[in-house]
Amino acid sequence: MKGKYLKQGLRDGIPICFGYFAVSFAFGILAVESGCSIFESVLISFTNLTSAGQFAGLTVIAQAGTLLEMALTQLVINARYMLMSIALSQKVDSGFRGIWRWILGFGITDEIFAAAIQRDEPIAKSYFGGLMFLPVIGWTSGTFFGAFLGNVLPEILTNALGIALYGMFIAVVVPKSVEDKQVSAVVLLAVAISVLLKYVPVFAGISSGFAIIICAVIASAAGAVLFPVEEEV
Amino acid sequence: MDFMIFLPYLIVMAGVTYLIRVIPLVLVRKKIKNRLLNSFLYYIPYTVLAAMTFPAILYATGSMISAVAGLVAAVILAYRKGSLIVVAAGACAAVLIVEFLLKLI
Numbered sequence: 001m002k003g004k005y006l007k008q009g010l011r012d013g014i015p016i017c018f019g020y021f022a023v024s025f026a027f028g029i030l031a032v033e034s035g036c037s038i039f040e041s042v043l044i045s046f047t048n049l050t051s052a053g054q055f056a057g058l059t060v061i062a063q064a065g066t067l068l069e070m071a072l073t074q075l076v077i078n079a080r081y082m083l084m085s086i087a088l089s090q091k092v093d094s095g096f097r098g099i100w101r102w103i104l105g106f107g108i109t110d111e112i113f114a115a116a117i118q119r120d121e122p123i124a125k126s127y128f129g130g131l132m133f134l135p136v137i138g139w140t141s142g143t144f145f146g147a148f149l150g151n152v153l154p155e156i157l158t159n160a161l162g163i164a165l166y167g168m169f170i171a172v173v174v175p176k177s178v179e180d181k182q183v184s185a186v187v188l189l190a191v192a193i194s195v196l197l198k199y200v201p202v203f204a205g206i207s208s209g210f211a212i213i214i215c216a217v218i219a220s221a222a223g224a225v226l227f228p229v230e231e232e233v
Numbered sequence: 234m235d236f237m238i239f240l241p242y243l244i245v246m247a248g249v250t251y252l253i254r255v256i257p258l259v260l261v262r263k264k265i266k267n268r269l270l271n272s273f274l275y276y277i278p279y280t281v282l283a284a285m286t287f288p289a290i291l292y293a294t295g296s297m298i299s300a301v302a303g304l305v306a307a308v309i310l311a312y313r314k315g316s317l318i319v320v321a322a323g324a325c326a327a328v329l330i331v332e333f334l335l336k337l338i
Contacts, residue, residue, distance in 0.1 A: 012317070014318065015316075015317045015318035015321055016317075018318075019321060035234045036234055036239070037234065037236075040234060040236070040239050040243075043243060044243060044246070044247075047243065047246075047247035048246060048247050048250050049250075050250055053246070053250055054246075057242070057246045060242070061234075061239070061242050067241055067242065067245045070242055070245045070246055070249075071245050071249050074245075074246055074249040074250050074253075075249055075253065078249070078250050078253050078254075079253060080281055080285075081250075081253050081254045082253055082254075082256075082257050083277050083281060084254075084277070084278070084281065085253075085254055085255070085256075085257035085258045085261075086257045086258075086261055086274060086277075087274045087277050087278055088258060089257065089258050089261040089262070090261070090264060090265060090271070090274055097262070101255065101258045101259045102255055102259060105251075105254045105255035105258040105259070106251060106254060106255070108254040108258070110281075110282070110285060113278065114278065114282055115317065117278045118278075155295065156295070156329065156332050156333065156336070157329075159294040159295040159299065159328060159332055160294065160303075160325045160326075160328040160329040160332065161325060162293040162294050162328075163290065163293045163294055163300065163303040163304075163307075163324045163325060163328050164321045164322075164324065164325050165321070166285075166286050166289070166290040166293055166303075166304075166307070166324065167303070167307040167320045167321035167322075167323065167324035167325070168317045168320065168321045169282040169283075169285060169286045170286060170304075170307040170308055170311045170320060170324070171307070171310070171311045171315065171316070171317045171319075171320035171321065172278070172279075172282055172317075173279050173282050173283050173286070173311075174307075174308055174311035174312055175311055175312070175314050176279060177279070178312060183276065183279050186276045186279065186280055187279050187280060187283040189280075190279075190280035190283045190284045191283050191284065191286075191287045193284070194283070194284040194287055194288065195287070195288055198288050199288075208289070211284070212281060212284045212285050215280060215283075215284035216277060216280040216281040216284055219276065219280040219283075219284075220273045220274075220276035220277050220280045221273055223272065223273070223275075223276040223280075224269050224270070224272035224273040224275075224276065225269070227272070228268050228269060228272040229268075229271065229272045229275045
């Protein structure tokens with residue numbers, strides 16, 4: 001059983017690994033341009049495993065910001081992981097506890113969460129461990145190659161890779177929306193709020209990380225009140 | 234960059250990000266029984282992913298035209314229940330083709 005879950009996890013991690021390699025390649029290029037060494041760039045990716053937070057963190061480092069500024073930036077941009085972490089806590093199986101929560105919790109990212117949460121069965125620690133393994137390698141090695149090789153990929157190719165992660169999000173959201181009309185209504189509401197926050201000038205000061213939280217909380221709360229679900233998640 | 238200047242930034246950055254991920258997972262050990270809260274959590278994955286995708290996807294490539302092509306390709310493939318990698322690769326291919334055509338014009 002354990003071997004089966006591990007294998008499934010590793011397999012589901014392959015596309016995420018490739019997507020991460022491409023994005024972190026771009027991060028590596030930017031990190032070196034911002035004054036980090038190759039070693040420092042790789043260290044950031046290995047210890048943070050997050051895209052938006054790292055790009056923002058790089059700005060703080062490059063501008064010699066304060067540590068408080070760094071902490072607040074990460075808190076706001078990555079607060080969405082709290083929501084994912086709570087949702088995940090409701091879907092893990094009984095073996096996913098103790099020290100494993102401290103270890104595997106490190107692997108909560110948008111894509112790894114998306115892959116794990118769409119499973120029909122409870123999430124075993126061997127599945128989640130397998131799932132995060134290759135993406136961590138992809139994310140770290142991509143940064144290394146980006147930092148080391150610099151801007152060698154033709155722009156048209158990096159542009160195309162830029163959409164890969166969004167494609168994966170769509171692959172999770174669309175089939176579920178087709179299957180469950182209530183999910184589709186809630187998703188459309190989230191998108192509508194997201195568009196408002198992006199384009200209405202009054203909201204221009206809201207960071208993109210915080211905007212995601214606002215959209216998700218309002219739309220999900222509306223969904224919970226209007227269409228409460230019957231069974232346990 | 235001087236490693237001793239870099240290190241505190243790294244520790245704060247990685248520490249905050251790690252704790253955000255792990256604290257809820259460690260603290261919430263029981264199944265939540267509250268129906269309203271359960272429903273809220275049921276919708277969270279989809280609303281988070283949807284809000285992250287749109288409209289940000291429109292700015293993920295070199296031009297909005299290629300981004301729309303990628304978006305449309307991804308939605309069609311996902312509608313036909315393509316796997317994560319098929320949808321992601323399809324979106325990339327659509328962007329690549331459209332950007333190539335735009336260069337020819």
